[in-house]
Amino acid sequence: MTKNNMVIKQDQVQIGNITVRLAKEYEVDANWMGNDISAHQLRASWLRLSQDDLPMNPRLVGKPGVGKTTLAVAVARELNYPVFLMQGTSDTRPDDLIITPVITEGKQISYVASPLVTAMIVGGVCILDEGNRMSEKSWASLASLLDHRRYVDSVIAGIRLHAHKEFRFVTTMNDDSSVYDLPEYIQSRLNPQIFLDFADIETEARIVRYAVPYVEENLLTLLVSFLSIAHKYDETYSVRDGIQIAKYAQRLRSLNKELTLPKALKTSVYSILGEEALKYFPADEQMQNDNNSSRPNLRPV
Ligand SMILES: Nc1ncnc2c1ncn2[C@@H]1O[C@H](COP(=O)(O)OP(=O)(O)OP(=O)(O)O)[C@@H](O)[C@H]1O
Ligand SMILES: [Mg+2]
Structure with missing residues (x-):
């Protein structure tokens, strides 16, 4: 009692x-x-x-x-x-x-x-x-x-x-x-x-990697750069959006091996956040180099 x-x-x-x-x-x-x-x-x-x-x-x-x-x-x-x-x-x-x-x-x-x-x-x-x-x-x-x-x-x-x-x-x-x-x-x-505020770029990467363990490292690098640029412009895209984007981009790549990583990522961002989000992508010349593991430019396009 x-x-x-x-x-x-x-x-x-x-x-x-x-x-x-x-x-x-x-x-x-x-x-x-x-x-x-x-x-x-x-x-x-x-x-x-x-x-x-x-x-x-x-x-x-x-x-x-x-x-x-x-x-x-x-x-x-x-x-x-x-x-x-x-x-x-x-x-x-x-x-x-x-x-x-x-x-x-x-x-x-x-x-x-x-x-x-x-x-x-x-x-x-x-x-x-x-x-x-x-x-x-x-x-x-x-x-x-x-x-x-x-x-x-x-x-x-x-x-x-x-x-x-x-x-x-x-x-x-x-x-x-x-x-x-x-x-x-x-x-x-x-x-x-x-x-609570957005996590820093390294933490966002860790969170996405934990939620999407199969994510390719280069895709993750591009994705978190995209998110951090968007945050600088006060967009409220969250790490939850990041997780969805990573999952969808990897699925697109898994069905079509020809699809380059930046293309898969852009399609995924477009489908999840809408067209206006594409302007926060890292510069295109950086995006074109799939195998470049260095951090892409953090400037808006
Ligand atoms: N700091 C963090 N550590 C671990 N996971 C996080 C962190 N921030 C966000 N996430 C992940 O992001 C996703 C969204 O987090 P969560 O649902 O806790 O957000 P929320 O602030 O409660 O959102 P909402 O306002 O929409 O309810 C979850 O999948 C969670 O695992
Ligand atoms: Mg909640």
């Missing part, structure tokens, strides 16, 4: 006379590379420095594909927390964040805990991904969880749930303008902000 007077059995929990099915752990592999400062900041915000101290609820802020989710999962795993990932959208309702009812085959009502509530119960990390897409109404239902109270109320199940001592929370947010501006009382509960 815990503070909530609950009994946890495998994938479900008994709270009073209500049985709630728990969410599954997030199992996808995550390997954080580079920038140890952000990882350090995340570890620090989850610390408790005394018995009565409470962990903080950080938000990871950065452009799409810079590695926010990867960082959160990697640090949580390093600290041996079970990880529960919850996707925020503009349709996420307060109940979706807490407990939802489902009708069983026998026409009974049963209850399902969200990944967030599951993390609260078992003492894991909840990563609320893309939190900036969620409405104020949904965030409001978490206000009590994100301050000293550390509980949520489930209106549907009629119960109050207190977070496990080991429960940790982090939300990720894209800094684009297409999303809700969160009200001050929510923002003030989501601190510290941890800002």
Whole structure:
């Protein structure tokens, strides 16, 4: 029995006379590379420095594909927390964040805990991904969880749930303008902000090589040069785009051995990022030399 007077059995929990099915752990592999400062900041915000101290609820802020989710999962795993990932959208309702009812085959009502509530119960990390897409109404239902109270109320199940001592929370947010501006009382509960930026060129190369182990070294060199030139011109092409581009270019080459490496790369960039991205290619004379392993010119064309 815990503070909530609950009994946890495998994938479900008994709270009073209500049985709630728990969410599954997030199992996808995550390997954080580079920038140890952000990882350090995340570890620090989850610390408790005394018995009565409470962990903080950080938000990871950065452009799409810079590695926010990867960082959160990697640090949580390093600290041996079970990880529960919850996707925020503009349709996420307060109940979706807490407990939802489902009708069983026998026409009974049963209850399902969200990944967030599951993390609260078992003492894991909840990563609320893309939190900036969620409405104020949904965030409001978490206000009590994100301050000293550390509980949520489930209106549907009629119960109050207190977070496990080991429960940790982090939300990720894209800094684009297409999303809700969160009200001050929510923002003030989501601190510290941890800002993530594009990795440096060497780290981007390592990340692409890890995700696409079959990538040819010359293709990788051209690709990361392309990405770094684009970043200098404030394009938000991410390492995720880089991974897709490398995968597609290698596939094109694998089916057609005649296709030169720069051609495969250009086709891939065009297909994934669109025509305007082609202007950030390294100079053509450099591109023509497939076997030149030195770093290509970093000047836009
Ligand atoms: N520093 C990094 N270390 C390891 N992998 C990274 C890093 N940055 C990005 N990646 C890789 O890039 C891809 C995108 O990363 P991730 O999904 O974590 O980005 P994100 O910031 O959460 O994006 P979004 O805002 O779209 O959710 C993943 O495949 C991930 O493996
Ligand atoms: Mg993400």
